Amino acid sequence: MPTALPVLNDRFRPVERFAARPGRDYTLLPMRLISLDAGRHVLTNFAGEYVVLPKETTRRLVRHELDTASDVFEELLSRHFVSVGGSDAALDLLAVKYRTKQSLLAEFTSLFMFVVSLRCDHSCPYCQVSRQSLDRHAYDMKPDVADRAVDFMFRSPSRALKVEFQGGESLLNFPLIRRIVERVESRNLAEGRDVQFVIATNLAPLTDEMLDYCRVHEIVISTSLDGPRELHNQNRPRPGGDSHKLAVRGIRRVREALGHDSVAALMTTTAASLAQPREIVDEYVRQGFSCVFLRPLSPYGFAVKTGLARKYAADEWLEFYRAALGYIIELNLAGTPFREEYSSLILRKMLTPFPTGYVDLQSPAGLGIAGLIFNYDGDVYASDEARMLAETGDRKFRLGNLAVDSFEDVMTSDALIDVLSETMTEGVPMCVDCGFQPYCGSDPVYHHATQGDVVGFKPTSDFCRRNMGVMRHLVRLLEDDERAASVLETWI
Amino acid sequence: MIKLHARLEKRLDAEPFVARVARGRGGGRGDLREVQFVDGQDEPSPGYGGYLLAEGLEEGPWAARPDAWPIPEALGHLSDGDVVRISPRSGELWVMYRRGSTSNSMLLTERCNSYCVMCSQPPRDVADDHLVRSYLEAIPLMSRETNELGITGGEPTLLGDRLLEIIRKCRDHLPETSLHMLSNGRMFNYLSLSREVAEIGHPDLMIGVPLYSDLPHRHDFVVQADGAFDQTIRGLMNLARCGVSVEIRVVLHRQTVERLPQLARFIARNLPFADHVALMGLEMMGFVRMNLEPLWIDPADYRPQLTGAVEHLHRRGMNVSIYNHQLCVLDRGLWPFARKSISDWKNEYVDECVACAARDHCGGFFASSSLRRSSRIRPLTPDMIPPESATSPTLSATP
Numbered sequence: 021m022p023t024a025l026p027v028l029n030d031r032f033r034p035v036e037r038f039a040a041r042p043g044r045d046y047t048l049l050p051m052r053l054i055s056l057d058a059g060r061h062v063l064t065n066f067a068g069e070y071v072v073l074p075k076e077t078t079r080r081l082v083r084h085e086l087d088t089a090s091d092v093f094e095e096l097l098s099r100h101f102v103s104v105g106g107s108d109a110a111l112d113l114l115a116v117k118y119r120t121k122q123s124l125l126a127e128f129t130s131l132f133m134f135v136v137s138l139r140c141d142h143s144c145p146y147c148q149v150s151r152q153s154l155d156r157h158a159y160d161m162k163p164d165v166a167d168r169a170v171d172f173m174f175r176s177p178s179r180a181l182k183v184e185f186q187g188g189e190s191l192l193n194f195p196l197i198r199r200i201v202e203r204v205e206s207r208n209l210a211e212g213r214d215v216q217f218v219i220a221t222n223l224a225p226l227t228d229e230m231l232d233y234c235r236v237h238e239i240v241i242s243t244s245l246d247g248p249r250e251l252h253n254q255n256r257p258r259p260g261g262d263s264h265k266l267a268v269r270g271i272r273r274v275r276e277a278l279g280h281d282s283v284a285a286l287m288t289t290t291a292a293s294l295a296q297p298r299e300i301v302d303e304y305v306r307q308g309f310s311c312v313f314l315r316p317l318s319p320y321g322f323a324v325k326t327g328l329a330r331k332y333a334a335d336e337w338l339e340f341y342r343a344a345l346g347y348i349i350e351l352n353l354a355g356t357p358f359r360e361e362y363s364s365l366i367l368r369k370m371l372t373p374f375p376t377g378y379v380d381l382q383s384p385a386g387l388g389i390a391g392l393i394f395n396y397d398g399d400v401y402a403s404d405e406a407r408m409l410a411e412t413g414d415r416k417f418r419l420g421n422l423a424v425d426s427f428e429d430v431m432t433s434d435a436l437i438d439v440l441s442e443t444m445t446e447g448v449p450m451c452v453d454c455g456f457q458p459y460c461g462s463d464p465v466y467h468h469a470t471q472g473d474v475v476g477f478k479p480t481s482d483f484c485r486r487n488m489g490v491m492r493h494l495v496r497l498l499e500d501d502e503r504a505a506s507v508l509e510t511w512i
Numbered sequence: 513m514i515k516l517h518a519r520l521e522k523r524l525d526a527e528p529f530v531a532r533v534a535r536g537r538g539g540g541r542g543d544l545r546e547v548q549f550v551d552g553q554d555e556p557s558p559g560y561g562g563y564l565l566a567e568g569l570e571e572g573p574w575a576a577r578p579d580a581w582p583i584p585e586a587l588g589h590l591s592d593g594d595v596v597r598i599s600p601r602s603g604e605l606w607v608m609y610r611r612g613s614t615s616n617s618m619l620l621t622e623r624c625n626s627y628c629v630m631c632s633q634p635p636r637d638v639a640d641d642h643l644v645r646s647y648l649e650a651i652p653l654m655s656r657e658t659n660e661l662g663i664t665g666g667e668p669t670l671l672g673d674r675l676l677e678i679i680r681k682c683r684d685h686l687p688e689t690s691l692h693m694l695s696n697g698r699m700f701n702y703l704s705l706s707r708e709v710a711e712i713g714h715p716d717l718m719i720g721v722p723l724y725s726d727l728p729h730r731h732d733f734v735v736q737a738d739g740a741f742d743q744t745i746r747g748l749m750n751l752a753r754c755g756v757s758v759e760i761r762v763v764l765h766r767q768t769v770e771r772l773p774q775l776a777r778f779i780a781r782n783l784p785f786a787d788h789v790a791l792m793g794l795e796m797m798g799f800v801r802m803n804l805e806p807l808w809i810d811p812a813d814y815r816p817q818l819t820g821a822v823e824h825l826h827r828r829g830m831n832v833s834i835y836n837h838q839l840c841v842l843d844r845g846l847w848p849f850a851r852k853s854i855s856d857w858k859n860e861y862v863d864e865c866v867a868c869a870a871r872d873h874c875g876g877f878f879a880s881s882s883l884r885r886s887s888r889i890r891p892l893t894p895d896m897i898p899p900e901s902a903t904s905p906t907l908s909a910t911p
Contacts, residue, residue: 029802032803034733035729035730038732039729098777112749120784512827
């Protein structure tokens with residue numbers, strides 16, 4: 021509260037005349053809460069703003085015992101957890117904020133992944149796909165399938181279309197990539213969408229001609245970098261054992277040809293990675309990247325099922341994540357700007373009014389309505405993970421096939437609609453009451469694969485445990501560690 | 513200060529009129545909507561609607577004409593293309609528009625539905641319909657090359673349809689001129705008014721709306737009107753919904769700086785559609801003079817709040833500026849956000865500024881700052897001046 025001030029000229033009314041009368045009734049606005057630690061709750065409002073309160077204060081709040089003249093009450097009033105009689109603009113603001121947070125839904129599907137070949141020169145044990153050897157052209161996407169996929173994609177109403185080429189190793193079927201790019205470009209002359217092309221590749225087969233083509237057609241590159249040489253090569257074996265060398269050389273060539281920011285890298289955390297958080301971050305810094313996405317291993321890919329890659333517990337990954345994040349924050353404080361992307365996504369959800377497009381943290385899930393994937397054989401899947409699940413024999417999330425199903429068939433299929441309606445965390449058991457609901461999602465493919473149910477049972481869900489761990493950690497840093505908070509604030 | 517009002521000889525038999533000033537060789541078009549400025553360099557020419565006689569000519573042959581007025585030396589600044597209103601019966605000349613100024617503003621009414629504790633232009637409940645009438649006459653006389661024109665008050669939205677007429681007139685006669693209106697936003701609580709303004713289709717209109725607190729009752733207190741916060745918030749939302757650009761203005765004083773960081777957070781979270789946020793130093797005019805002690809705070813004493821607010825808004829992608837502050841009272845990191853915002857006619861520098869190397873970068877003072885100004889005003893040395901590259905807003909990643 022303001023300290024006592026010299027009084028205004030008596031033709032003006034003092035502030036007390038405008039304040040809510042002490043002890044006056046207040047109204048609770050929609051909110052959720054979760055324990056942060058032994059003594060504190062995190063409360064989130066309808067639009068994802070949060071406050072951290074001592075648990076006793078929460079109790080007084082919900083019993084309508086808070087003093088409306090107290091600092092904590094003013095904080096809750098400012099952030100739309102409560103309203104007092106006379107002012108109800110909070111409801112309008114909450115409505116607008118909620119609408120803004122959900123605004124991506126109106127855009128509909130914008131990411132389309134084309135699996136142009138299942139062939140690959142690598143044999144990574146964590147591979148999400150049952151990769152095929154280099155000579156098996158039966159696992160290439162056929163031109164007529166690609167053409168149908170392009171037509172299908174343009175049925176989406178989204179103003180922005182992102183075309184991502186996936187594998188196997190996508191560059192092994194470069195002629196088809198060219199065919200798709202050119203068909204999209206010519207089609208887009210009339211459509212006028214905001215189109216972006218991305219090639220996901222291990223960079224090993226990269227040629228100068230491919231780079232020229234990428235430059236002319238403004239294609240950007242996404243590649244894999246798992247960490248320092250030994251770890252990367254161990255994770256990503258290929259004949260010759262030189263995956264790291266080829267990736268690093270490829271990154272350099274892409275930057276020289278297309279510009280520094282035309283290549284992004286993704287890492288997968290394997291059991292071997294868990295002991296090397298700093299080394300992985302250092303490698304990303306050394307290779308000139310400004311961020312790293314600390315991505316956990318999908319525990320249901322082909323190789324995991326076949327026992328080739330060791331699973332690890334959510335807590336092991338969390339320990340790794342916290343160590344890497346702490347190290348990244350120290351790097352920033354020492355003058356090297358560098359971000360961790362998963363944290364950035366969640367911080368944007370916490371600290372800004374805007375939505376983020378990350379598929380796994382949406383409600384309803386981003387399945388189909390954020391992204392779709394066209395398999396080499398024309399099957400349409402709701403996500404990359406849905407495709408990998410199908411490779412292990414479970415076709416639960418196969419939405420149709422380009423040869424027989426139209427965009428309308430696929431997007432209104434029971435396979436999609438039924439799942440989506442079960443992924444709204446606003447109504448999913450336990451999610452509905454969780455303080456982190458506004459930041460989270462409900463990955464149905466994960467829960468189906470690990471628990472046999474698309475909704476899942478949250479107390480034993482590693483998805484839940486991992487995300488709660490990340491979110492609790494970020495809130496604690498923001499609240500309790502001023503130095504860390506000053507860095508995290510710059511990542512939004 | 514440049515004088516915008518002056519006394520003339522009274523002429524009881526002539527009607528008030530609005531005219532453009534013609535001055536110098538090739539000035540004006542020689543028509544009845546113009547008054548010629550006669551200063552001894554050029555001979556008066558026939559055909560003008562009136563004549564303003566500079567000092568020294570009051571005894572000349574033209575002085576006897578009923579349409580010629582000797583003017584005081586303080587109006588020597590009048591230039592070709594300026595627009596004046598002459599009221600012969602009351603003997604007043606009012607400079608409505610100066611072509612060479614970057615801060616022309618139209619005060620359309622002195623009436624207001626708020627009663628802000630720091631109002632620099634205290635409202636008066638008077639019949640001032642002549643203001644709108646005069647400006648409707650003046651707008652067609654203004655230069656089409658005018659960069660920006662302001663609308664102010666009082667509260668212009670109280671004029672209803674006549675405000676719409678002014679905006680329409682600007683759209684038709686000054687299509688290349690940015691129009692910036694100051695409004696407390698409360699009347700835009702009515703969606704119909706927001707729609708009507710939007711439907712005019714002015715090519716470059718922005719409405720600057722003040723918001724003084726994240727807490728409804730504290731905003732209501734500053735503007736001394738119950739329910740004003742809700743009306744202003746809904747007004748801002750309505751304007752945004754209709755596609756009208758809005759700016760949020762925060763006047764900084766002792767009653768608003770304490771929660772400035774919370775207000776910045778509130779704006780970034782709730783009103784991210786605002787095209788601009790202006791954090792403004794106090795002008796020591798009007799009600800400030802009678803509420804000096806409860807309002808005054810040395811700007812050097814609210815540096816932490818101001819820096820925190822600017823950083824918060826800037827990081828969230830909001831376009832934020834600092835108005836009416838001297839560079840020597842701002843944290844160095846805030847210099848790129850500081851604008852030279854004080855209207856030229858009331859802009860001054862003080863003794864300390866003479867030796868200051870940053871003077872050309874600095875917005876200086878309101879003339880009214882003689883009442884009170886920061887105790888920390890000091891000349892800056894050349895090594896403190898930003899290189900040109902530092903004039904775009906960037907903040908260091910870490911404190």
